[in-house]
Amino acid sequence: MAKVLMKGNEAIGEAAIRAGCKNYFAYPITPQSEVAEYLVKRLPEEGGVFLQGESEVAVGYMIFGAAGAGERVMTTSSSPGISLMSEALSYIAAAQCPAVFVNIVRGGPGLGGILPSQGDYFQATKGGGHGDYHLLVMAPDGVQEAVEMTMLAFTLAEKYRGPVMIMGDGLIGQMMEPVEFPDDLKTEPTNKDDWATNGMDTRKSKKRNLVKSLFLDPAALNDNNLALKAKYEQMKKEEVRFELYNSDTDYQVLITSYGTMSRVCRTAIDMLKEEGIEVAMLRPKTLFPFPEKAVFDAAAKDSCKAVISIEMSMGQMVEDVERCVKGQRPVEFYGECGGDIPSPEKIIDIIKGLL
Amino acid sequence: MDFTGIVVVAGNYGSGKTETAINLAAACRKTGMAVNIADLDLVNPYFRTREARIPLEALGIKVILPDRQYHFADLPILSPAVADILRQQSDLTILDAGGDDVGVTVLAALASVLKDKSVRMLQVINVFRPFTNDVAGCIKIQQEIEASAKLHITGLVSNANLLDETTPEHIYRGYDLVQKVAAQTGLPVEFITAGQKVLPLLDMHRFSCPVLPIDRKLLPPWKRI
Numbered sequence: 001m002a003k004v005l006m007k008g009n010e011a012i013g014e015a016a017i018r019a020g021c022k023n024y025f026a027y028p029i030t031p032q033s034e035v036a037e038y039l040v041k042r043l044p045e046e047g048g049v050f051l052q053g054e055s056e057v058a059v060g061y062m063i064f065g066a067a068g069a070g071e072r073v074m075t076t077s078s079s080p081g082i083s084l085m086s087e088a089l090s091y092i093a094a095a096q097c098p099a100v101f102v103n104i105v106r107g108g109p110g111l112g113g114i115l116p117s118q119g120d121y122f123q124a125t126k127g128g129g130h131g132d133y134h135l136l137v138m139a140p141d142g143v144q145e146a147v148e149m150t151m152l153a154f155t156l157a158e159k160y161r162g163p164v165m166i167m168g169d170g171l172i173g174q175m176m177e178p179v180e181f182p183d184d185l186k187t188e189p190t191n192k193d194d195w196a197t198n199g200m201d202t203r204k205s206k207k208r209n210l211v212k213s214l215f216l217d218p219a220a221l222n223d224n225n226l227a228l229k230a231k232y233e234q235m236k237k238e239e240v241r242f243e244l245y246n247s248d249t250d251y252q253v254l255i256t257s258y259g260t261m262s263r264v265c266r267t268a269i270d271m272l273k274e275e276g277i278e279v280a281m282l283r284p285k286t287l288f289p290f291p292e293k294a295v296f297d298a299a300a301k302d303s304c305k306a307v308i309s310i311e312m313s314m315g316q317m318v319e320d321v322e323r324c325v326k327g328q329r330p331v332e333f334y335g336e337c338g339g340d341i342p343s344p345e346k347i348i349d350i351i352k353g354l355l
Numbered sequence: 356m357d358f359t360g361i362v363v364v365a366g367n368y369g370s371g372k373t374e375t376a377i378n379l380a381a382a383c384r385k386t387g388m389a390v391n392i393a394d395l396d397l398v399n400p401y402f403r404t405r406e407a408r409i410p411l412e413a414l415g416i417k418v419i420l421p422d423r424q425y426h427f428a429d430l431p432i433l434s435p436a437v438a439d440i441l442r443q444q445s446d447l448t449i450l451d452a453g454g455d456d457v458g459v460t461v462l463a464a465l466a467s468v469l470k471d472k473s474v475r476m477l478q479v480i481n482v483f484r485p486f487t488n489d490v491a492g493c494i495k496i497q498q499e500i501e502a503s504a505k506l507h508i509t510g511l512v513s514n515a516n517l518l519d520e521t522t523p524e525h526i527y528r529g530y531d532l533v534q535k536v537a538a539q540t541g542l543p544v545e546f547i548t549a550g551q552k553v554l555p556l557l558d559m560h561r562f563s564c565p566v567l568p569i570d571r572k573l574l575p576p577w578k579r580i
Contacts (some may be wrong), residue, residue, distance in 0.1 A: 005483045005517050007369055014485070029430040034368075041486070114429050115401075166550065174401035175575055176369055178483075229551040260575075267577040339427065341576040 008143045009034035009076075009173040011259050012102055012166070015150035018184045021100070022048035023073040025062040027055060027081060029115040031170035032104035035076040056081040058246075060088025067097035068211035070196030072154055076102035078170075079120050082113060082128065084091070089163055090129030093222065094213035098157035100150070101135070102166040105171035107339050115339025116170035116260055121316035124167045125288040132225050134232050135285040136239060139258045143177035149285075150184050158241065160231050161195070161218060166316050167287060169312060171260045171341065188204040214220045232289070241285035245269060250303035251280035254329075254353055256295065256321045257310045258284050260341060265310055268347035279351055287317070295324035306354045308332040310347060356547055356565045358383060361441065361448045361472055363511075365504065366479030367487050367496045368454030371514035372396075374382055375479050375548060376451035377407050378569050384414050388446035393419040393437045393551065396453040397460050404451045407572040417445075433461055441468045454501035455496065463505045475509045476500075480536070482515045482529040493536045509547035511537055516569075521553045530562060 006014070013035045016024065024043060035180060036050065043050045044208045048069050053059035063085075066073040077085060092099055105120045107113035124137045129272045136156055140146040153164040193203040198209050215221035246269050257265045262283045271280045282298045284291050299307045307329050309318035318333040325331050335348045336342050356379075384390045392411060394404035404411075405420045412418055415448055419436045420426070426543060440448055452459045462469070486492050495511040497508055515521075515529020531545050537544050546565040549557060554568055 003483070003517055003520065004485065005359060006485065010369075010485060037368075038485070078489075113427060114426060170401065171575065176518070178520045263575065265579040267579060271579075297574070343576060344579065 003178040005020050005176050006083040006173060006179050007034055007176050008146045009104065010038040010166060011074065011143045011147045011179050012145060012150050013038035014181065015147040016100070016154075017042055017046050017048070018181055019072070019151045019154040020152060020185060021072045021074050022046065023066045024048065024050045024075065025053055025059045025073070026050075026052050026065070026077065027080045029058050029078045031106055031116075032076050032078045032102070032134075033172070037262055038142060041302045043218065056084035057087070060085035062202070063099050063101075064088050064095070064097065067092060067099040068095065068197050070192035070198040073101040074102065076104065077110050077192070078104050078106045079117070082120065086123070090131050090133060091137065091213045092163045093121050093129070093133035093228065094136070096161045097163075097230065098161050099163045100153045100166070101155055101163055102150070102168070104191050105167060107337060113339050114170065116262065116341060117337050117339065118169055118259060118312040119314070119316070120167065121151065121311070121313055122253050124165055125320075127289070129189065132320065133228055135163050136160065136235055136289070136330050137165045137167050138241070138285060139167045139287050140172055141262050141283065142172065143175065143179045145285075147179055147181060148171060151182065152302060155185065160235065162231060162259050163242050167259070169260050172229050187324065203294060214237060229314060235245070238291040239286055242289050242291035243283045243285060244294070244298065245280065245281040245283065246273065246300060247275055247280040249278040249280065251278040252303060252305050253279045253351055254298050254304050254307045255281040255310055256284070256307065256317065257281060258267050258287065258317065261310055261312050263342055264342060265347055268344040268351065272348055272351060277351070279353070290320050290324070292324045295321055299325045299329045303331060306330050308334060308350070308354060310342070310350070311335045356382070356567070358447055358475070359472055360449065361411050361469065361474045363450045363452055363459075363474060363476040363504070363506065365452045365459050365500050365508070366454070366478060367484060368458070369479045369484055370454070370479040371516065371548070372431065372479045373402065373404050373451055374569055374571060374573060375514055375567070376449050377404060377411060377572050378548070378567055379414050380411060380449050381414055381570070382467065382567060383447050384416050391417040391419065391440045391445050391448040393440060393448070393450050394421070395437065395450050396458065402573045409571060412553060427460065433459070433464060438465060438468050441465065441472070452504075456499035457499050459504035463503070466505055469506070474506060476506050477510050477512050478508045479512045480529070480533055482513070482532045483517055483525065489531070490535050490539055493532070493538065497540070508542065510543050512545055513547040513571070515547070516550060519552070520551055523553060523556045523558070526553060526557060527561060
């Protein structure tokens with residue numbers, strides 16, 4: 001297919017359709033409402049359903065219901081909306097149902113603002129909801145990657161039978177870039193008859209499937225948590241994704257950055273290179289599982305004097321970076337989170353301050 | 356290009372209305388005209404005229420925006436200053452509307468001010484955007500915009516582009532599409548646009564309308580042109 005010009009939000013909607021998602025439930029919130037606006041036009045053409053819930057709390061459980069029935073399902077929201085869905089996310093993780101959640105992050109806490117932010121890193125990677133669970137979290141740095149990650153999210157949600165999150169920020173959702181769609185991904189979930197409440201007649205079985213998150217028997221609850229933990233360990237082995245930039249040089253500083261912020265850092269690195277200053281960047285594409293070993297290895301390079309995490313937050317991913325660098329280099333932080341995205345010139349000043 | 360009076364720049368969501376409006380304002384200002392531009396985009400909270408305020412004002416263009424305190428709000432606030440400038444005499448007043456039919460609803464609120472004036476409304480079309488890649492799609496949006504704005508579209512603009520990846524073939528494809536829309540609707544093609552990079556590569560004999568050069572003002576923060 002030839003390239004088209006799309007907003008991140010629209011492209012995420014189209015990617016879901018191409019991944020075979022026929023069920024989309026959402027509640028509008030800036031800066032992601034274009035996903036709903038796009039899918040309300042496109043989904044009926046594909047025989048799909050868009051339902052606007054009365055709130056994000058309702059939407060979270062609509063997703064749980066459809067996912068439990070083995071349907072390919074997605075919702076999109078922005079920060080405060082994801083907070084409202086967090087209880088359902090915990091239930092869906094516990095009940096081991098595949099579902100795709102997209103968070104086009106806006107400034108917080110509270111109602112915050114409508115401009116881009118990465119302030120939901122903790123919420124996405126460390127919980128949000130209650131209990132011992134993780135989301136598999138991917139963070140695109142542009143519209144093309146948003147498409148690829150959204151399609152991949154459905155595959156991974158089914159592989160691990162759990163919720164997968166795409167964490168973009170307002171700019172990823174709102175900006176337009178030329179984009180090309182990969183071939184449609186329209187495979188049926190392979191093993192849903194084993195667990196989904198998709199109807200005994202449908203699956204021609206006499207066995208009842210039960211989707212639940214309540215385990216009153218302590219041994220059963222422990223077993224369920226162990227099953228979840230085994231999945232997270234498998235993700236750490238098989239799903240870590242990241243990109244290294246300018247890392248084949250004798251870089252003096254290693255930047256860790258993701259999403260929109262990494263685009264600015266890339267420009268700053270190119271500009272510094274023209275001045276003869278080599279800086280590398282490690283960009284996690286998966287925020288959970290985090291590229292732990294890659295961060296350690298990149299920081300360990302002899303030429304590297306310092307590591308700096310640059311984020312549109314007050315310092316969130318930096319905690320994972322510090323954990324992975326294991327004290328071998330100083331780990332610094334720079335962040336802004338009012339909605340203004342730091343300029344390449346600002347990043348250059350910060351980097352020069354480390355030399 | 357001969358634009359005077361009130362010109363509304365409309366079109367489907369993301370068709371490039373704002374870049375078109377800004378560059379049209381700049382081009383007309385450079386010919387010595389007194390130009391006003393008003394940001395009527397109450398729909399989309401990002402990439403609006405308000406982000407190009409400084410370069411426009413440097414050219415001597417009067418920019419009418421929502422009150423500063425609402426600059427970053429996603430609220431449907433129409434500045435009373437818009438009605439004021441429509442009443443005032445100026446060579447050219449450009450109204451940069453929001454996308455789709457929803458985006459021009461605001462024009463109905465200005466109906467009493469607009470009613471005795473000559474108003475032109477341009478439909479901006481980018482063939483590479485969803486929903487306007489064929490004649491039927493363009494005409495559908497056109498009808499929706501007209502119904503919602505309570506105004507008629509008077510001319511077409513092709514803003515065919517894939518941003519930095521735009522080639523002459525893309526511009527030609529967009530031009531050919533708007534020609535077909537023009538043939539079917541009877542509307543004139545007022546002009547087409549072309550970014551500074553692709554402009555020197557174009558065969559100008561292919562076009563029977565003016566070409567407005569686009570100097571992109573709404574850039575993501577990492578772009579340095």
